[in-house]
Amino acid sequence: MNKAVENSMIADLRLAPEGHLKIDWVEAHMPVLSRIRKQFEAEQPFKGLRVSISLHLEAKTAYLAKVVQAGGAEVTITGSNPLSTQDDVCAALVEDGITVYAKYNPEPAEYKQLLIRALETKPDLIIDDGGDLVTILHSERPDLLENICGGAEETTTGILRLKAMDKEGQLKFPMVAVNDAYCKYLFDNRYGTGQSVWDGINRTTNLVVAGKTVVVVGYGWCGKGVAMRAKGLGANVIVTEVDAIRAVEAHMDGFRVMPMTEAAKIGDFFVTVTGNRDVIRGEHYDVMKDGAILSNAGHFDVEVNKPELAARSISIRTVRRNIEEYQLKDGRKFYLLAEGRLVNLAAGDGHPAEIMDMTFALQALSLKYVNEQYERIGKTVVNVPYELDEQVARFKLESLGVNIDTLTDEQRTYLDSWQEH
Known part of the structure; x- marks a missing residue:
């Protein structure tokens, strides 16, 4: 056997x-x-x-x-x-x-x-x-x-x-x-994550992205891909960062850059891609709009703080496969995708x-x-x-079926020598 x-x-x-x-x-x-x-x-x-x-x-x-x-x-x-x-x-x-x-x-x-x-x-x-x-x-x-x-x-x-x-x-x-x-990281993290995250979000929510505000939390290679694809879908994209160099890069790539405390007030979709914990937490829930959609594309389900979200809620129910609705005490409703786990794999095919x-x-x-x-x-x-x-x-x-050039012997010698000019 x-x-x-x-x-x-x-x-x-x-x-x-x-x-x-x-x-x-x-x-x-x-x-x-x-x-x-x-x-x-x-x-x-x-x-x-x-x-x-x-x-x-x-x-x-x-x-x-x-x-x-x-x-x-x-x-x-x-x-x-x-x-x-x-x-x-x-x-x-x-x-x-x-x-x-x-x-x-x-x-x-x-x-x-x-x-x-x-x-x-x-x-x-x-x-x-x-x-x-x-x-x-x-x-x-x-x-x-x-x-x-x-x-x-x-x-x-x-x-x-x-x-x-x-x-x-x-x-x-x-x-x-x-x-x-x-x-x-140049291909998997950027093009793979960028496409598969939106595949997971779109097939799960069946909502339009064009014209809405997408907040991408983290601008590493995965964040770059998520932001790029959101822009291609017609979203207004905001990037939040803690790294000054990446924040400048996001700005020069044409995205708005601001702290999460400000972005939380205007975001429709949120995607976390930091590898860190609690990047969306209580103080952000306090100012979010009714109907905000929360998702994570980092490895562990700690980037969106679920205990603090649950503590502010009077009811939690599954309203669609891989969508949990959290109704807050003031009546606002937030929607967490795939339990805050990797949205591209838990709610898609990766x-x-x-x-x-x-x-x-x-x-x-x-x-x-x-x-x-x-x-x-x-x-x-x-x-x-x-x-x-x-x-x-x-x-x-x-x-x-793609071919590229190769260096000539003279070009290799030129690159290898400090005396060539």
């Missing part, structure tokens, strides 16, 4: 046919990852190794897991958010021999247990999202650290946690900061497949890199080598 069927904890194996269709669809639109899959099948870089993955468990992630499996690994996968797991995709992976500990919307205690089960397989390598696996290993289950050679981290929030651990000398194995690679093609190609190559170099790297956070970043970009260009 398929060992994955015996060991997995999923909602319903009978959902597998629909999951296979989803995975087949994204595979057809992820040519870079498919090219790496062929390379892995030939080289078997993970032969005999166990790999545990924690990512938003939908079709694109499933294909990454299959690529790692094709490289010889025994793969276990779990979700990185309770509301982004797709049960049919989980079932399809189990049929394909991948052990899955995940289901849609488990209770918090069960969700935590599913993460731990993925680590109890004693992996040699991990792929993490938000630092959940790393945190559990270092705080609650250090007994599972023994076999781990290293891993790769997907997102900004996870990198912040890893760097804090690294600074304190607490990190017990090397982690590659995939989020900081050019082919990740980033487009062509975008995740590049990000997950980086994940696959980074996992191979850390497996080969973990002793040299040491117990620290490292960037994706530029050579891997450029390789993914070149593979992407080839898949698009």
